Amino acid sequence: xxxxxxxxxxxxxxxxxxxxxxxxxxxxxxxxxxxxxxxxxxxxxxxxxxxxxxxxxxxxxxxxxxxxxxxxxxxxxxxxxxxxxxxxxxxxxxxxxxxxxxxxxxxxxxxxxxxxxxxxxxxxxxxxxxxxxxxxxxxxxxxxxxxxxxxxxxxxxxxxxxxxxxxxxxxxxxxxxxxxxxxxxxxxxxxxxxxxxxxxxxxxxxxxxxxxxxxxxxxxxxxxxxxxxxxxxxxxxxxxxxxxxxxxxxxxxxxxxxxxxxxxxxxxxxxxxxxxxxxxxxxxxxxxxxxxxxxxxxxxxxxxxxxxxxxxxxxxxxxxxxxxxxxxxxxxxxxxxxxxxxxxxxxxxxxxxxxxxxxxxxxxxxxxxxxxxxxxxxxxxxxxxxxxxxxxx
Amino acid sequence: xxxxxxxxxxxxxxxxxxxxxxxxxxxxxxxxxxxxxxxxxxxxxxxxxxxxxxxxxxxxxxxxxxxxxxxxxxxxxxxxxxxxxxxxxxxxxxxxxxxxxxxxxxxxxxxxxxxxxxxxxxxxxxxxx
Amino acid sequence: xxxxxxxxxxxxxxxxxxxxxxxxxxxxxxxxxxxxxxxxxxxxxxxxxxxxxxxxxxxxxxxxxxxxxxxxxxxxxxxxxxxxxxxxxxxxxxxxxxxxxxxxxxxxxxxxxxxxxxxxxxxxxxxxxxxxxxxxxxxxxxxxxxxxxxxxxxxxxxxxxxxxxxxxxxxxxxxxxxxxxxxxxxxxxxxxxxxxxxxxxxxxxxxxxxxxxxxxxxxxxxxxxxxxxxxxxxxxxxxxxxxxxxxxxxxxxxxxxxxxxxxxxxxxxxxxxxxxxxxxxxxxxxxxxxxxxxxxxxxxxxxxxxxxxxxxxxxxxxxxxxxxxxxxxxxxxxxxxxxxxxxxxx
Numbered sequence: 103x104x105x106x107x108x109x110x111x112x113x114x115x116x117x118x119x120x121x122x123x124x125x126x127x128x129x130x131x132x133x134x135x136x137x138x139x140x141x142x143x144x145x146x147x148x149x150x151x152x153x154x155x156x157x158x159x160x161x162x163x164x165x166x167x168x169x170x171x172x173x174x175x176x177x178x179x180x181x182x183x184x185x186x187x188x189x190x191x192x193x194x195x196x197x198x199x200x201x202x203x204x205x206x207x208x209x210x211x212x213x214x215x216x217x218x219x220x221x222x223x224x225x226x227x228x229x230x231x232x233x234x235x236x237x238x239x240x241x242x243x244x245x246x247x248x249x250x251x252x253x254x255x256x257x258x259x260x261x262x263x264x265x266x267x268x269x270x271x272x273x274x275x276x277x278x279x280x281x282x283x284x285x286x287x288x289x290x291x292x293x294x295x296x297x298x299x300x301x302x303x304x305x306x307x308x309x310x311x312x313x314x315x316x317x318x319x320x321x322x323x324x325x326x327x328x329x330x331x332x333x334x335x336x337x338x339x340x341x342x343x344x345x346x347x348x349x350x351x352x353x354x355x356x357x358x359x360x361x362x363x364x365x366x367x368x369x370x371x372x373x374x375x376x377x378x379x380x381x382x383x384x385x386x387x388x389x390x391x392x393x394x395x396x397x398x399x400x401x402x403x404x405x406x407x408x409x410x411x412x413x414x415x416x417x418x419x420x421x422x423x424x425x426x427x428x429x430x431x432x433x434x435x436x437x438x439x440x441x442x443x444x445x446x447x448x449x450x451x452x453x454x455x456x457x458x459x460x461x462x463x464x465x466x467x468x469x470x471x472x473x474x475x476x477x478x479x480x481x482x483x484x485x486x487x488x489x490x491x492x493x494x495x
Numbered sequence: 496x497x498x499x500x501x502x503x504x505x506x507x508x509x510x511x512x513x514x515x516x517x518x519x520x521x522x523x524x525x526x527x528x529x530x531x532x533x534x535x536x537x538x539x540x541x542x543x544x545x546x547x548x549x550x551x552x553x554x555x556x557x558x559x560x561x562x563x564x565x566x567x568x569x570x571x572x573x574x575x576x577x578x579x580x581x582x583x584x585x586x587x588x589x590x591x592x593x594x595x596x597x598x599x600x601x602x603x604x605x606x607x608x609x610x611x612x613x614x615x616x617x618x619x620x621x622x623x624x
Numbered sequence: 625x626x627x628x629x630x631x632x633x634x635x636x637x638x639x640x641x642x643x644x645x646x647x648x649x650x651x652x653x654x655x656x657x658x659x660x661x662x663x664x665x666x667x668x669x670x671x672x673x674x675x676x677x678x679x680x681x682x683x684x685x686x687x688x689x690x691x692x693x694x695x696x697x698x699x700x701x702x703x704x705x706x707x708x709x710x711x712x713x714x715x716x717x718x719x720x721x722x723x724x725x726x727x728x729x730x731x732x733x734x735x736x737x738x739x740x741x742x743x744x745x746x747x748x749x750x751x752x753x754x755x756x757x758x759x760x761x762x763x764x765x766x767x768x769x770x771x772x773x774x775x776x777x778x779x780x781x782x783x784x785x786x787x788x789x790x791x792x793x794x795x796x797x798x799x800x801x802x803x804x805x806x807x808x809x810x811x812x813x814x815x816x817x818x819x820x821x822x823x824x825x826x827x828x829x830x831x832x833x834x835x836x837x838x839x840x841x842x843x844x845x846x847x848x849x850x851x852x853x854x855x856x857x858x859x860x861x862x863x864x865x866x867x868x869x870x871x872x873x874x875x876x877x878x879x880x881x882x883x884x885x886x887x888x889x890x891x892x893x894x895x896x897x898x899x900x901x902x903x904x905x906x907x908x909x910x911x912x913x914x915x916x917x918x919x920x921x922x923x924x925x926x927x928x929x930x931x932x933x934x935x936x937x938x939x940x941x942x943x944x945x946x947x948x949x950x951x952x953x954x955x956x957x958x959x960x961x962x963x964x965x966x967x968x969x970x
Contacts, residue, residue, distance in 0.1 A: 224560035231559060235582075237504065238525055241606060241616065243555070243562060243584040248570045251553035259595075302557040303570075354572050354580040359551070509722045542724075564964075565672045586671060587639045589955065603681040603722055605673040615709055617677060617718060 108201040109338035110488070111324045112141025113450040118317035118438035119286040126216035127169025133318035133443075134174050134212050141322040142334035147208045148322070150200065151180040154193030154213040155442035157229050170212060178210070186233035186477030187391065189213065190319070190445025191346070191484030197323050198344045207328035213446035214318040226314050233478035235352035247311060248303035249353050249479045250392040255305065256359035257394055260409065265305060267412030269296040271393040272310060272435045274421060274428075279436025281462035284447075286315050286438030312391045312433070317440035319447040336493070339453050342470070343372035343487035351481040360409075362480035365402035369474070372485040373404075376470070380404030383426055383487075384468045385455050387448035389476035390433040396420075399474050400428060403485070423466050430455065430463045445475035449486060456491045496609040496616060506540070508618030511601060513579065515541035524579050545601040546624065547575035554590055561607040569593050573621055587622040598624040628753045629794035629931065630787050631693065632940055634686025635903045636679045636765075637783040637890050637950035640669040642962045644778050650959045651773050658778055663864035667781040667891025669957060670767045672965050675709040679784035679896075680765040681722040687761070687786040688723065690943040693793065695723055699757025701731040702747055704740025704764045704895045706813065706820075708733050719763065730757075737811060738860055739921025740764060741785065741895040746927055748789035749798055759790040766894035771819035772968055779863055781891025783950070785899040795937040796906060796915065799930040802843035804835050811922030822922075831924050832862065836870050839926035840918045847930055851875040854930075855913040858884030858901040860920035862892045883908055884917075886951060895921075904947040911935045 114136025116129055124132075130153070138145050153167045163169055167180030185192035190213030197209045220226050227247075231240040234249055257263045273293050279285040291309070299307035329335050347367035350356050356363070373379060380403060388399035397411035405426045406414045414420055420428035431437050431451035434444055452471035454460045468490070475484045506512040506526070513524035518535040524543055529536055552571035555562075562568075569585040571593075585593060586604060599621035606616040643666045648655035659665060670679065680703050688695045703715040716731035734740040734747075741764015748760030765784030770776030810831035813820035823831075836859055844850065851857070857880045859867035864887050871881040884901035887893075893900055898919040905915055911933050918928040963969045 222560065223557065224563060227557070228559045237507075239582045240559075241508075242570075242582050242618065243558075243565075243568060243606070243620075244570050244582050245555060245558050247557065248553045248555045249582075252551040252570075252572060255551050255553065300556070301554065303553045303555045306553075308557075352582065354582050359572075505721050506724075509718075510724050512724075584673075586673065587953075603678050603685070604671075605675060605678060615675070615677075617722070620673070 121316040130170035130214040131173030133320040137320035154189035188477040189442040191475035213443035215440035251303040263412035268393040275433040279432025312439040315438035343375035345371035364483035368485040448473040511543040544576040629797035632691035635947035636683035683784035683786040702744030704734040737921035739919040742919040742927040764895035783893035796931040805925040808924035835926040839928040843928040861887035
């Protein structure tokens with residue numbers, strides 16, 4: 103078991119959506135500033151800033167941390183971490199390791215993406231294509247969506263999963279999103295809307311994928327020692343497990359298309375670190391960028407038997423206060439998907455649930471929560487397990 | 496579309512040239528200097544089988560700008576007769592007639608054009624037999 | 625003198641077709657009159673991912689895969705076309721790489737309107753006969769352009785034919801070749817222009833007919849041959865009417881021209897036109913058959929060839945992906961899709 107010496111002491115998040123008037127640096131700064139305020143620490147306490155981002159923004163500023171920190175009037179060192187759509191969780195994991203190393207006591211993690219500048223759909227498809235095998239999938243004509251279409255077909259063929267079961271995923275997530283003040287879409291959507299939409303890569307319809315958007319999310323991590331020395335800190339949520347695993351980048355190199363091996367492997371390690379079992383998890387934020395993503399996640403994370411994911415969603419077992427509440431935030435689908443910010447937004451949702459601050463989204467009883475953040479078609483998956491809030495003093 | 500990249504990848508894209516490990520005898524694609532299974536450097540170029548069957552496919556109607564000219568098109572994972580799986584488009588096929596298990600053969604097509612003045616990327620696609 | 629001839633051949637025609645009626649509808653023309661005039665029902669249309677390089681490769685791969693020789697022996701590749709995908713950067717090098725026959729060979733792209741394919745054949749015959757190379761590959765391929773509403777729009781098709789030329793295991797031995805060449809402003813496309821322009825009626829009698837007849841007559845005279853000596857004759861096919869008329873003028877029968885007349889459903893594939901007809905003849909000809917092939921390219925010139933089919937032909941037949949396979953497969957498209965494929969809609 104890993105030494106429990108990493109805690110989330112504060113969170114900050116911007117509204118997710120189209121934010122034409124704000125630059126990427128400013129957006130990131132808003133989330134970071136809110137996280138610092140929420141932590142009740144001085145900004146000078148932050149020793150380093152880990153930025154998770156896939157492309158940052160249309161100005162191609164790779165060192166987006168520089169813009170963010172200038173906007174925030176901070177002078178820490180910074181690093182941008184890229185792991186495709188899982189860049190947020192990747193930055194979080196690196197900061198976690200930084201704390202456990204003993205070198206740092208207080209770190210900021212910021213996830214940021216600004217995608218509304220890319221007004222042409224084709225450009226975002228191109229950005230997303232960098233998360234699949236560029237030479238042997240993308241250049242041969244595949245898109246991220248078309249590969250998820252193949253994952254969907256594989257599951258439908260193997261387990262008789264239906265389009266109706268798949269459509270229940272975004273229906274549920276949009277229902278959850280109604281109660282999330284930062285979500286891009288806060289309205290319910292009927293199942294017919296999904297089923298009758300034009301197919302963009304059959305069987306995936308136009309409204310099935312999560313929508314890319316602008317957004318930033320930040321958390322402040324601190325060690326036990328730091329928390330003891332900073333009396334104003336009033337909340338600490340322990341990070342019980344944090345792991346990631348990889349798989350072959352190209353689908354055609356994988357042994358199975360009905361599971362995400364990286365999710366299973368990363369989850370197994372995270373459960374071991376936390377010394378808990380899948381059934382101990384009460385709430386999870388999983389990568390539902392496509393409906394099949396959530397079905398695969400709830401199976402590969404061990405919440406349901408392989409092949410039972412579709413039925414579980416259909417029967418409401420993943421609804422708020424179901425057997426396990428999945429994507430109470432609305433998920434990527436309703437909250438919107440600013441790639442790098444998504445992994446941090448997931449952690450913030452679980453943190454709020456553990457703190458009892460999730461408002462109408464709050465689940466009735468909670469000990470453990472989990473996040474799963476996926477790059478591309480699952481070549482890299484990050485899994486984090488957070489535990490019950492240990493309120494200081 | 497970068498000229499050195501197009502040049503470097505032509506054997507893979509034009510000829511579907513993979514690799515065969517002379518130690519563990521595994522055939523793989525794409526070409527690598529080391530066997531991805533046993534790590535041996537004792538490898539030879541190996542030309543993939545040019546026929547196979549469709550394992551999975553999807554009809555793509557929304558894609559990147561450079562491929563938009565070809566929509567709707569079929570993308571598939573194909574298992575070649577030598578057991579190697581690759582991702583490729585299926586052409587010369589009525590969209591409604593595409594099916595899993597369909598037998599296909601390798602053909603040579605334009606993969607993408609860089610506008611009207613840039614380079615043209617050529618490579619393999621598959622057509623029904 | 626050593627023998628020289630065709631050792632293998634391959635064809636390619638894209639799958640899409642558009643009917644004369646469909647184009648006529650757009651321009652409010654009378655399709656019956658057009659079809660009577662052109663004697664063409666439909667034309668081939670390349671898919672959005674096809675061009676001269678892809679069609680050339682497909683036809684060349686067909687020539688190689690039906691044949692038992694070693695493609696590494698190819699010492700020259702010539703691709704004749706008036707629609708090469710690049711103005712500068714050869715199609716022939718793409719073909720060489722796609723056949724895996726880089727790098728000890730000579731190669732070039734040729735342009736002579738619709739006869740650049742046969743020009744490449746002549747070059748290969750010369751190189752092989754002079755023993756500078758042992759095997760040559762000559763390809764004629766076009767993805768022809770016809771300006772919307774121009775009469776050419778009804779006929780400008782696409783396709784490719786490839787011929788391996790050598791001196792071993794010849795399937796059709798070359799008896800002789802003659803060309804006529806004059807400066808002739810009957811049809812042209814300026815550098816950078818998308819569509820060709822032409823002299824309408826001027827493309828007929830003084831251009832197509834004069835050159836085709838002169839080259840054919842000149843070759844037959846040299847060989848001491850009569851039209852009746854040939855089982856098959858193939859002429860360039862800008863439409864189906866011209867080659868039939870020229871056959872009659874030269875004294876050939878309907879039966880002699882029939883197998884090589886392939887333009888009725890695929891239109892005029894320009895540099896590939898007469899040689900696709902030739903490829904179709906080779907798919908059916910018997911050993912001992914004599915074949916006369918005369919191309920025509922605007923600008924202008926004609927290359928005429930006389931061949932005798934040998935017993936070797938049976939060693940490379942039957943072959944599934946022959947001209948007939950490509951002529952038979954078809955998906956008819958509407959003008960809107962045609963306009964998109966051809967880049968008329970941008």
